[in-house]
Each structure stands twice: as C-alpha cells, then as structure tokens.
C-alpha cells in the first residue's frame with residue numbers, strides 16, 4: 001500500500017540540502033529588474049499631491065508606476081472588489097502601497113522607494129474593532145445566527161455569566177515572504193512565478209490589472225516557504241504590481257518584500273472582541289448562550305465575510321447549544337486588511353465558548369473537564385448544530401476519554417494542586433480542551449478540484465494537480481494516492497509545479513481541503529488510466545477486467561504477471577491513451593447565507609489536548625512543561641506528515657495564544673513589524689515532553705481513502721495552553737475568582753490578570 005503509511009515529505013531531502021527552489025531561487029533571466037513598493041505613512045488621508053522626482057533621480061531607477069499607469073483595473077481584492085493595487089486619491093492604512101519603483105537592483109529599488117514626496121491631508125482614522133462598532137463602520141453587513149429562544153432561556157436560567165474578551169490577531173510569519181516574478185512573453189503573454197496558495201486567483205487578478213484575458217496569463221508555483229492563509233488572497237498585490245511593471249517596461253520584474261514591508265503591507269489573522277451572556281444550571285449545563293463578536297477587518301473586505309461566517313459556525317465547538325444567538329460584525333478599520341489564517345475564523349469562534357465554560361466551572365467549583373463533557377454533542381436530540389447541520393460522526397466523548405486516561409489527567413490535577421500549595425511564586429496550571437472543526441470551504445462552489453496524470457512510455461508517472469505545496473505535504477499525499485491507484489511504489493511518481501495552464505479554474509489550497517479535493521481528483525485521473533490498462537491487459541491475456549490487480553509494480557491478470565512498465569510499453573504501441581485528467585466536486589454541501597443555515601461541511605474532525613504549564617507570578621513568564629495531543633485524522637494518508645502538521649499547528653497556535661502581540665501606535669502604524677518586536681515561538685518554547693498521537697478512526701464520509709483533513713484544526717489545540725495559564729493564575733486567588741485574561745497571554749497580560757485576582761481577593765471576593 002502506498003497510502004496509510006508514513007512517508008517522508010517528497011522534498012525533504014531537497015529542503016535539508018538547500019536545493020529546493022523557492023521563487024527567489026529560480027535562475028533570473030537576462031534583463032531582470034527589481035521592484036519595491038512605496039508605502040503610505042498615514043492611516044487615513046487624502047493624497048493632495050505626489051512628487052516622484054527624487055525617486056526617479058535615485059541610482060539605478062528605471063521607472064515609477066502609480067495608479068494612473070495601470071493598463072486595466074486597479075483591483076486585487078477577492079470576492080468583493082474593494083482592494084486597490086495602488087492607492088487612488090486616499091490612503092486607508094499605514095503601509096498601503098502607493099507606487100512601485102523599478103531599479104537595476106533590489107537594494108536600489110528599496111532605497112528609492114523611500115524618497116517620494118507625498119503631501120497628505122489627514123482624515124479621522126478608526127483603529128480598533130470596538131471603535132468601528134461604535135461608529136457602525138463595517139466592510140460588510142453584520143451577520144446573525146439564532147436558534148431557539150435565547151432571551152427567554154437566559155432569563156429562566158438559575159445561573160448566569162456575562163463578560164467580555166479580547167483575542168488578538170496574528171502575523172503569518174511564513175519564512176518565505178511574499179514574492180512575484182513577472183516575465184513578459186510574446187503577444188501580450190505574461191508568466192508569473194510566485195509564492196501563492198491560489199494560482200488561479202493570481203491569474204485573474206493579473207489579467208484584470210493588465211486589461212487582458214485569463215488565457216494570456218500563466219501562473220506557476222512549485223512551492224511556498226509557508227502560506228498559512230497569508231498567500232490565499234494577499235499574494236495578489238505583489239503579482240499585480242510586478243506584472244504591471246513588467247508589462248510597461250517589457251522586462252522581467254521581480255518584486256520581493258523584505259520582512260518589514262511584508263508585515264506592514266499584508267493583513268493578518270483577525271482579532272476579535274466578544275461580549276457574552278450565558279445561562280446555565282447547577283450542574284453546569286448551558287441553557288442559553290449569546291455572543292456578540294466584532295472583528296478588525298481592516299480597510300477592505302478581503303475574505304472577512306467567510307472568516308466571520310466560519311467564526312459563527314464554530315462558536316458551538318464540541319458543545320450542543322439549544323438556545324443560542326451568535327452575532328458577528330466585520331469592523332472597517334484603518335489598518336491592514338485582515339485575511340485567511342490557519343483556522344479561518346474557526347479558532348476565534350471556538351475560543352469564546354471555551355472561555356465561558358472555563359468561567360462556569362470556576363463559578364461552580366468544578367473541574368472544567370467535567371463541564372465540557374456535560375455539554376458535549378451527543379445523546380437524544382443533541383446532535384444538530386445551530387446552523388442546522390446534523391453531526392453524524394461525533395467521536396469527541398470517546399476521544400477525550402482516551403486522552404484523559406493516556407495523559408493521566410486526574411492524577412496530574414492532584415499533583416498540580418499539591419505543587420501550588422507548596423509554591424507561592426511558581427504556579428502550575430493544567431487544562432484539557434477539545435476541538436471540533438468543519439471541513440469544506442464554507443463558500444460551496446469552491447469545493448472542486450482537478451488533476452492531470454501522465455504515464456510515460458517508460459512507466460514513470462507525472463502528476464499535476466490544482467493544489468499548492470506550502471510545506472504541508474500535499475504533493476506527497478497526492479503522489480501516494482496515484483501510486484496506490486496504479487499499484488506502483490511512490491518513487492515512480494513525480495509531482496510538478498502548480499500551473500494554471502495545466503489545471504484550470506482551481507480553488508485556493510485552503511480550508512484544509514487540499515489533499516481531500518486534489519487527492520480525489522488525482523485518484524479519478526489515475527483510475528481512468530488503470531481501467532484502460534486493465535482492459536488492454538485482458539485483451540492480451542484474457543480473464544475478467546474486474547479481477548486485474550495492480551500491486552508491487554506488477555500487474556496480475558488471468559494467472560499472468562506483467563511488470564507495470566512492460567504493460568505500459570505494450571499499451572502505448574497498441575495506441576491506448578496513457579494520460580488522463582481527473583475532477584472532483586464534494587457532494588452534499590449547501591449553505592443559505594441569508595438564514596445562515598444548511599450543510600456547509602463535508603464532515604467534522606475532532607481532537608483534544610492536555611497542557612501543563614508553570615507560571616512565574618513575579619515576572620509573568622510561563623513555560624509549557626508537557627502537552628498531550630490526540631487528533632482524529634481518520635484513516636491517515638500519511639501518519640508521519642499528519643503528526644508533523646499537528647505539532648506545527650499546536651506550536652503556531654500557542655504563539656497566537658501567548659506571545660505574538662500586534663501593536664499599532666496612536667497614528668495607526670504597526671510597530672511590531674519585525675522579529676525584534678514580534679515574538680513567535682522558538683525551539684526552546686516547545687515543550688520538552690510533547691506526546692502527539694492520532695486517534696484510531698475512519699471517516700464516516702467517503703473522503704479520499706477515508707482520511708480526514710489535518711491542516712488547520714490542530715491550531716485550536718493550544719487553547720489548552722491558554723487555559724492552563726488561566727488555571728495557574730486562578731490558583732493565586734484559590735480558584736475563587738475568574739482571572740480576566742485576554743489573548744495573547746503575554747507576560748504583561750498575565751501580571752495584570754494576577755493583579756486583578758489579588759485585588760478581587762483583597763476586596764473579599
């Protein structure tokens with residue numbers, strides 16, 4: 001079997017040898033010149049005048065292009081076309097591109113970009129989601145999902161909890177920054193080599209910006225050094241700007257962002273502010289829940305609509321909520337336009353209910369795990385989500401029970417309490433948090449994919465599909481699927497760069513669906529070739545087509561054994577078509593955006609994590625001591641890759657929850673725009689004891705070999721780190737007070753929470 005086995009990433013050797021080519025490593029063509037963007041210095045202002053004389057006079061400069069120089073449309077936004085390539089009359093955030101300067105070298109372009117003389121007339125700026133809400137400033141109409149009678153159920157509930165929470169955004173910090181290399185071709189053709197999760201979208205954006213058709217443009221991406229959602233829509237600006245310059249100059253133009261520009265220009269994970277009201281009974285069972293969320297969308301819509309929708313559809317997480325009202329608004333602010341980031345709003349929806357459950361448990365003096373379990377989906381009449389999808393594959397109860405036992409949760413709860421009794425300064429905390437995550441694009445039509453499989457006369461196999469490789473191992477999984485289908489070792493299969501001229505009209509590799517969709521499409525292509533080969537083999541050797549077997553590089557037919565390449569050779573001479581396209585569209589999906597109901601997801605994945613931390617109550621520092629994770633990857637296509645995905649997402653999510661703080665000054669300038677001021681987890685932040693396992697399960701839905709998606713959902717697992725920190729802080733007040741802890745739980749935030757707990761205790765709480 002080529003599937004279901006641990007196999008190394010198809011480029012692992014190239015990665016470690018430094019031989020894997022990223023866009024910037026592609027040998028440059030003769031005549032290549034380099035671009036840099038000139039950025040707005042104001043959060044919101046009218047551009048009174050622009051003077052590029054000093055830019056043009058700078059060493060090596062060849063040209064400057066601004067809004068008036070765009071041959072086609074000044075638009076690089078997805079869905080709702082409200083994102084200009086270059087500012088047109090007004091600037092809407094500090095960092096918004098106003099022009100591109102092209103010079104002989106990268107360094108010359110960067111130096112020149114700073115020399116523009118721009119006169120602004122400043123306008124009032126809105127910087128926070130709360131301010132946007134107060135001003136009713138939204139990029140899209142607010143959304144509402146309701147079931148049952150929240151208000152009535154809340155009023156009747158014996159216990160109530162109300163409060164607010166703020167959860168910050170997150171910079172993608174892909175190791176490879178945004179980059180596009182635009183190469184003009186004959187007769188209005190343009191080849192764009194770039195780092196993107198969405199080659200088809202780049203093709204459309206470049207065609208529109210140049211006033212051309214899609215068939216003029218070819219977009220190619222062999223791999224990214226990480227995307228994490230940040231290259232789903234926001235690679236478009238870089239592609240468009242490079243292509244405009246290349247088109248005008250008739251020379252290849254490379255536009256590579258340095259880290260500060262990348263962080264200043266591009267959007268990030270959406271931060272959220274929540275107001276919540278929840279009613280519950282004496283056991284801790286939720287009777288009524290209401291959340292009012294507002295997010296910082298930034299200056300344009302980008303993907304904020306689907307992100308907010310996913311937040312709404314993940315507020316329930318693993319819990320059945322009978323009477324519920326969920327509100328979400330996308331605040332229009334004078335900041336970067338926030339975008340997709342691993343989880344796509346799902347984590348921001350689910351964290352709110354986890355915060356509430358944590359409070360309920362503390363109010364009742366119970367272990368939060370007991371309150372969580374009490375509210376799980378499952379049991380009579382408790383399996384329909386607030387948006388109307390029936391949960392048919394629920395395994396959360398059994399999965400959590402397994403993790404509770406394997407992590408020794410109950411005994412360690414005692415140990416932590418004993419430690420804290422004897423330790424006034426260092427405090428330990430423990431938490432178990434569960435995850436349920438819906439798989440499919442919540443925009444139904446995006447759930448389709450295509451692939452192309454070529455079997456060459458020598459028996460070697462080439463696969464091309466619409467998905468993009470960002471390190472997650474999609475090519476490895478697709479190669480495994482093709483190898484499995486044709487009964488050959490994976491070593492005989494090669495995957496090539498994603499290319500819009502090979503597979504057309506692809507969706508972004510996103511929503512964790514890449515391997516699901518493209519794996520099915522590649523399987524469809526390979527199966528057609530196998531069927532033709534099987535029919536031909538029966539012609540040669542007789543027997544039943546259904547009985548022909550492809551395995552171990554051999555074909556078994558009617559008592560004969562033929563080597564796969566030998567059969568291929570014969571089939572070629574007999575004029576059998578040895579290549580095929582393949583296509584897949586996920587069945588059973590529908591969604592009504594008006595009522596916010598339907599069947600948006602193909603299936604759910606589940607998982608849970610236990611984290612144990614120690615907090616220094618004098619400095620606010622914390623250390624994750626041990627993490628135990630159990631993740632439901634169905635029948636994993638590749639357990640080695642899936643465990644790697646779970647580990648990576650866990651650490652990335654821990655960074656979001658703890659150290660990664662985005663901070664804008666009063667003028668709206670993002671001051672945390674480099675690793676000197678923005679702290680992602682380092683290797684020493686990983687727990688010494690990290691136990692990641694896959695839950696033994698099979699997908700109830702007919703997914704590719706019954707596997708389940710793994711890309712995004714594990715990002716929610718380190719909620720357990722956040723709640724373990726909150727547990728440690730809570731111990732300072734004898735677990736009598738709910739610590740007001742926002743995310744990220746930086747040292748400063750932890751110290752503030754400790755001070756608040758101590759103050760409440762001093763007042764006799």
Ligand code: MTE
Nearest residue numbers: 226227228342471510511512513514515711
């Ligand atoms: N893993 C790596 N190494 N690099 C990435 O950029 N992106 C994540 C996840 N895992 C990412 C990653 C995101 S946001 C998504 S949606 C999925 O991979 C996309 O890939 P898949 O659908 O093929 O799993």
Ligand code: LUZ
Nearest residue numbers: 306344440441442443510511
């Ligand atoms: N929906 C979704 C989307 O659930 N995930 C995505 O990444 C996405 N991208 C674009 C539009 N809808």
Ligand code: MOS
Nearest residue numbers: 229341342510511
């Ligand atoms: Mo992932 S945020 O869906 O690219």
